[in-house]
Amino acid sequence: MKGMKKLAAAVAVGAIAGLSGTVFAADSSEPIKIPIKNWSSQIVMAHVIGGIFESMGDKVEYVPVDNQASFEAVRVGDITIVHEVWQSTMQNAYYNAMEKGGLIDAGTHAAETLEEMGVPNWVIEKGLCPGLPKWEALKDCAEAFATPDSGGKGRWLEGPQSWHGDVMPNRVKGLGLDDKWVVKFAGAADALWAELQAAEKEGRGTIIFNWSPNFTDASGFTFIEFPPYFDGCRIADGGSWETTGCGSPKGWLKKGAFWKFPKTHPNAYRAFSQLTFTTPQIGSMAALVDVDKMTHADAAKKWLADNEEIWKPWTVSVLGEGN
Amino acid sequence: MSSAGGTSEGTQAVIRCESVYKIFGKNSEALLDGASSSIDAETAKAAGCIVGVNNASFEVHQGELLIIMGLSGSGKSTLLRCITRLTDATAGQIFIDGEDILTMNEKELIEVRRNKMGMVFQNFGLLPHKTVLENIAFPLQVKGNNTKASMERARDMAELVGLQGRENYFPRELSGGQQQRVGIARSLAVEPDIWFLDEPFSALDPLIRKEMQDEFLRLQSVLNKTILFVTHDFDEALRLADRIAIMKDGVIEQLDTPANIVLNPATEYVRKFTEEVPREKVLRIESIMEPVNQSETMADLTVSKDAVIETVAKAILDESKPVGVVDEAGTLVGSLHASHVVDVLFGNRAGS
Amino acid sequence: MSLTSSSLSIKSKPVQFALLLVVFLILCYAIAPADGNYLWRLPALLKDIPTWVNDFVGGLMFDWFPIQVYDPDIDDYESKPLFREITRAVSSGVLFIIDFVRELLLGGQKTIVAFTSWDFISENPWAEWPALPWTVITGWAAIVGYKLQGKRLALIAALATTYVAIFGQWEPSMQTLSFILVAAPVSVLLGLLLGIWAYQNRYVEIALNPLLNVAQTMPHYSYLVPVIVLFGVGDHAAALATIIFATPPMVRLTLLGLKNVPVEVLEAGMMNGCTNRQLLLRVLIPTAKRDVLIGVNQVVMQCLAMTVIASFIGAQGLGSNLMIALNSLKIGTGIEIGVCIVLIAVVLDKMSLAWANKQTDYFADLSFLERHSTLIAMLAVFVAGSILAAIGSFIFEEGFNYLYVIPHNKGITTAPIWQAAVDWIWDTFFFVLKGFNEFLITKILVPMRDAYLAMPVVATFLLVMGIAYILDGLRSALIVGGFLLFIAFSEYWDRALITAYMASFAVIVSAALGITIGSLCARHEVASKSILLVCDFFQTFPAFIYLIPVIMLFGITDTSVIIAAVVYATVPATRYTVEGLRSVPPVLQDAGSMSGVTRLQRWVSIELPLAFPHIMLGVNQTVIFALFMVIIGAFIGTIDLGQMILKAISESRGTGIGLTLGLCVAFIGLAVDQIIRNWAQRRKAALGLA
Incomplete structure (x- = not known):
């Protein structure tokens, strides 16, 4: 598969770059540019990673940037790293940038991401669709999810079309739900959250695309269990209408870097490529902001202070090797 | 066409125009090639051109006040703009103090304008962002004169035109008449030899206009500039001019002294203007006096040959005997019967 | 009767419109909606344009004229294309200035670094410029x-x-301010220079005009991708995108001001012996000062309108904080930030206007x-x-x-108060609005959209060109036809029809609302002033903020998009109505009063006809505003051109697709502009108001 080839090539480049990093060299004093996107876990993680770099004596700078634009930016070096690349929503942009050249793979977090259609817990509690979270339940409860513009069918609220193209419409068709359900694309993540809140106040059913870890976890969100994913099940990957009803894979959460980063900041790069967060860790970072209402920078400080045993080894091992 | 008038020879012409044309339109060159004298309207129209100035030739002498008179669209302002080279004449030659202004380059032209020319505009053309003083000083500062000297000169000029006390006003804070005084002061600030006035009083209301004309005459009596003055107001022309050029459709119909124009209109067009003119206000005694008849007994009263008829008419009419006409030296040069004055004022075309 | 005969003649406009409508309907019924039928949909002959544009820009940026440059960081030679080096040089220049201004306000190290190096900072920890x-x-x-x-x-x-x-927005506000303090002066200078050049050279003016038209009607985020490709990501890129957006009005107003300098003032300058330079600097520009300074004011407003969009490509400050707040649904914080933007706008606006009037x-x-x-x-x-x-x-x-x-x-934060206000609105109005929303969607919007999509392409052309012809003659009809042809040959015709449906519905509502509100307020001095203030507020308050409550009230539906568009697009309709009505000469008002008309009669028979051309110019602006907002509506969730533009950001052909889609939107706007503007101008001249 084309995607796999690209992945392999990128890993190879990353490995070579990593090797060259073992050559003894000090980090450049120029700041490492870390992107600030518009969701909590990403921003806190940006500050956490920035804090780690700073603890190693590097300078950092935070650059606000649109998520989709960040991949073009990292490719040409306007930002140095991307640290939270979600498979299902960002792999297109990620591999596009890699193919054009300039972006290297800097490893994968331990966290497995879950991005899937789901419902807030109260939808289940209210019994609006008995049988959830099994997808088969959707066959009989479409009316409860209808909206004025859905023509009487139930509405699936998918994220912007730029996230997965036609995956969701194909899935609806593949599962044979298309006579009862219709897919609507929201324009941005905040539109999804607004819908979530509005639906709750109104007490009507809603089914939206969502992911975890996310700030919505706090109020309870249940993902629907679709037929299991396997490579090539989707139409776009060569699958058939019979298989395209598959759910989302357990996604990877990747890191990427500008290709010069290993050469300009070998130590920081080593730390960055070793650095890995688990789902609960990312969740705890986001919760400091979303639940405890801290600022992103304060949350990062607190997280770093509370979790030294987790992140110190990444830096120490680098310094140890270097010295 | 009569485009020359006989007048004071001898002094060198300050402004001399020879066969000046200004033609608007794409085919102007082609149109000119065929023309040896004036272009007629039909030909111009056929060529898709508008003739602004049509074969104008004349001279203005040192200290003379020439007025170009015509209705709107007659080409009078265009002619003035050709002479100042605000627009380029299509053909012909224009000499200022013997130098051909049409062949001057940018730099020479700027020099001439900076030192020899002053111009007053119908709508004043004041710089809205500058005060009275700054406006007047503007031409001096443009020349690069130092600020203090320029401002002092400007203050003098403001005083000359009666604007003392308003030096720090902005144009929009002044009445029309006051604004034009600023315009006049500015045009005179560099002490130009030649003074161009383009309908300077037309935008003013009648009372102010009269006042400004008096002011103008007063200034001219002090300064004695060579003046080219454009107006559409025939009364104004008669009142101020040494000579008048009457234009129609770009052609100078007649160029002569006010009296000669009134008494001997060269064309039907000119005659129409003169019809309504109150002669007693225009004509001077000299133009209607008769030779002295030695056999007649003269009245005791004598009048100056330069007096305007209106000013002495009553005295003459009161006399039963002919009145003597004298020149500046007091020498008797002619006589005038009361009956003749009545003829001139109310009767047939007289005087010739 | 001559009256009847004239009203029935083919020359009378109502008859022409009626005929046009009949032919249009016949075409709609006669033409079958089939794929190969060119009367139904034109073939996408231009569908390769995005690729061409992309290849061109890509080639220019990454392949053309490579130079080998030694990079000490990687201890190797790197091939750097010339054009990219040039754009990068521009970028770093702009970035330096922004950082400099920013550090004057907030302190920092980058300016010191620019003259030394990062190593210097590492060795000298004291080397930091303090904040004010x-x-x-x-x-x-x-x-x-x-x-x-x-x-x-x-x-x-x-x-x-x-x-x-x-309220804790000091740092982001100063970041935004420093960004504006750079983008605005550059726009002003650029606009001034281009305006002067266009004034001096007719050909430049002719060449510049369509560019300005497009720049003013193209949705800003359609050129975000090209800007990223050309200039990268960061404050500099955001500043450059802002400059592209803010310069056109400055050019236009400079040109207008210079053209309005009385000929005599110019001649007086010449007769005073000014050189060309003196003429320009000491006569023309000072005399045109008022228009030029109104241009400055426009630039400031445009820059602030860009703060949120600019954060997409790296502008630090309020815009990016706003997006972060909205993304976790912190509407209260969002409103607080929005108020900051409005306040900065108000202060800069008032200061620049005061400067303009300060003579x-x-x-x-x-x-x-x-x-x-x-x-x-x-x-x-x-x-x-x-x-x-x-x-x-x-x-x-x-x-x-x-x-x-x-x-x-x-x-301190007022966010909870704002949040409570939004909640209150929701609780109070939701169920009332729900029924209305359902009715609107099922009975009006969906049928309307279907009707637009059911138009054969030939019928659309006939209708639009016919209207242009009747109102403005053959030339306009041809120009408008040209604009439409570009869209019809692209692969986005159906998307454009959906954009057109939402925009036209929004325009109808906005115009009706604006003209009503404007008419009611125009009678009273105080009401007029207040409503103009409200207009200012909604023009600068970032639309992204009210998108959220609107979504909560009306769901992710076309209603939300249209309401957001109406909120924004009612502004010019109202503003121009107030201005138009208030500029009706008092003599005519008096004449009306003396003929014993009632208020309503006076409005219908005197004020409205006289103010109508000016109001139509407002409607023209309303069209552009509505288009902009419908495109922004992509963030709510649409399936029109806007959604495609949004999607383009993540695509590999993004540059070309973004620009092409942007042109499609611009051409819809320009087609309307062509018809209305010319018509209004002639009508004004006919009424002696020009």
Whole structure:
């Protein structure tokens, strides 16, 4: 598969770059540019990673940037790293940038991401669709999810079309739900959250695309269990209408870097490529902001202070090797 | 066409125009090639051109006040703009103090304008962002004169035109008449030899206009500039001019002294203007006096040959005997019967 | 009767319109909606344009004229294409200036780095430029306000800066401000130069005109991708995108101002012996000052309107904070930030306008002294503020020095209040609006969209070109046809029809609303002024903020998009109606009153006809505003051109697709503009109002 080839090539480049990093060299004093996107876990993680770099004596700078634009930016070096690349929503942009050249793979977090259609817990509690979270339940409860513009069918609220193209419409068709359900694309993540809140106040059913870890976890969100994913099940990957009803894979959460980063900041790069967060860790970072209402920078400080045993080894091992 | 008038020879012409044309339109060159004298309207129209100035030739002498008179669209302002080279004449030659202004380059032209020319505009053309003083000083500062000297000169000029006390006003804070005084002061600030006035009083209301004309005459009596003055107001022309050029459709119909124009209109067009003119206000005694008849007994009263008829008419009419006409030296040069004055004022075309 | 015969003749406009409609309907019924039928949909002959554009830009940026440059970081030679090096040089130049201004306000190291190196900073930890205490900047804002206009502006400036400071938005606000303080002057200078050039050279004017038209009607985020490709990501890229957006009105107003300089003033300058330079600098530009300064004001407004969009490509400050707040549904915080943007807009707007109107105290003798006194006052404030900040460092030993720079999100917050207000609106109105929303969608919007999509392409052309022909003649019809042809040959015709359906519905509602509100307010001085203030507010308040409550009330539906568009697009309709009605000559009002008309009669038979051409210019603006907002509606969730533009950002052919889609939107706007503007101008001339 084309995607796999690209992945392999990128890993190879990353490995070579990593090797060259073992050559003894000090980090450049120029700041490492870390992107600030518009969701909590990403921003806190940006500050956490920035804090780690700073603890190693590097300078950092935070650059606000649109998520989709960040991949073009990292490719040409306007930002140095991307640290939270979600498979299902960002792999297109990620591999596009890699193919054009300039972006290297800097490893994968331990966290497995879950991005899937789901419902807030109260939808289940209210019994609006008995049988959830099994997808088969959707066959009989479409009316409860209808909206004025859905023509009487139930509405699936998918994220912007730029996230997965036609995956969701194909899935609806593949599962044979298309006579009862219709897919609507929201324009941005905040539109999804607004819908979530509005639906709750109104007490009507809603089914939206969502992911975890996310700030919505706090109020309870249940993902629907679709037929299991396997490579090539989707139409776009060569699958058939019979298989395209598959759910989302357990996604990877990747890191990427500008290709010069290993050469300009070998130590920081080593730390960055070793650095890995688990789902609960990312969740705890986001919760400091979303639940405890801290600022992103304060949350990062607190997280770093509370979790030294987790992140110190990444830096120490680098310094140890270097010295 | 009569485009020359006989007048004071001898002094060198300050402004001399020879066969000046200004033609608007794409085919102007082609149109000119065929023309040896004036272009007629039909030909111009056929060529898709508008003739602004049509074969104008004349001279203005040192200290003379020439007025170009015509209705709107007659080409009078265009002619003035050709002479100042605000627009380029299509053909012909224009000499200022013997130098051909049409062949001057940018730099020479700027020099001439900076030192020899002053111009007053119908709508004043004041710089809205500058005060009275700054406006007047503007031409001096443009020349690069130092600020203090320029401002002092400007203050003098403001005083000359009666604007003392308003030096720090902005144009929009002044009445029309006051604004034009600023315009006049500015045009005179560099002490130009030649003074161009383009309908300077037309935008003013009648009372102010009269006042400004008096002011103008007063200034001219002090300064004695060579003046080219454009107006559409025939009364104004008669009142101020040494000579008048009457234009129609770009052609100078007649160029002569006010009296000669009134008494001997060269064309039907000119005659129409003169019809309504109150002669007693225009004509001077000299133009209607008769030779002295030695056999007649003269009245005791004598009048100056330069007096305007209106000013002495009553005295003459009161006399039963002919009145003597004298020149500046007091020498008797002619006589005038009361009956003749009545003829001139109310009767047939007289005087010739 | 001559009256009847004339109204039935083919020359009468109603008859022409009726005929047009009949033919249009016949075409709609006659043409079958089939794929291969070119009368139904034209083939996508231009579908390769995005690829061409992309290949061209890509080639220029990454392949053309490579130079081998040694990079010490990687100890190797790297091939750098010439054009990219040029754009990068521009970028770093702009970035340097922004950082410089920013560090004047907030302190930092980058300016020092620009003259030394990062290594220098590492070795010399003291080398950091200090920030200006917020008290100093507040004081300065008040002094400048006082100097420009008086106590009122001083008070507004002081209150606005204090608000920004105590509500914890100081840093992002200063970041935004520093960005504007660079983008705005550059736009002004660029606009001035282009305007002068166009004034001096007719060909330049002719060439510039369509470019300005497109730049003013193209949705801003359609050129975000090209800007990223050309200039990268960061404040510099955002500034450049802003400059592209903010310069056109400056060019137009400069040109307008210069053209309006009375011929005689120009001639007077020439006769005074000005050289060309003197003529330009000392006569033309000062005389055109008022228009030029209105241009400056426009530039400031446009820059602020870009703050949110600019954060997509790296602008630091309020815009990016706003997006972060909205993304976790913190509407209260969002509103608070939005208010900051409005406040900065209000202060800069008032200051630039005061500057524009400030002509009276041009007294050569006084100005030196006055400037002196201002300087002294500012110096005094600086010293006092610094001392306060120093004292503060003792008082607030732990944490933050609130007398120096109030850190982000450490101030008081009104967010809960705003949040409560939004909740209240929701609780109060939701169920009332729900029924309305359902009715609107099922009975009006969906049928309307289906009707637009059911139009054969030939019928659409006939209708639009026919209207242009009837109102404005053959030339307009052909120009409008040309615009449509581009869209029809692209692969986005159906998407464009959906954009057109939403925009036209929004325009109808906005125009009706705006004209009604404007007419009601125009009668009273106070009401007029108040409504114009409201207009200012909605023009600068970031639309992204009210998108959220609107979504909560109306769901992710076309209704939400249209309502957001209506909120924004009613502004020009209202503004122009007020202006138009208030400029009806009082003589005519009196004449009407003396003929004994009622208020309504006077409005219908005197005021409205006279103000109508001006109002139509407002409607013209309404069309452009509605289009912009419908495109922004992509963030709610649409399936029109806007959604495609949004999607283009993540695509590999993004540059070309973005620009092509942007052109499609611009051409819809320009087609309408062509018809209305010319018609209004002729109508104004006919009424003797031009």
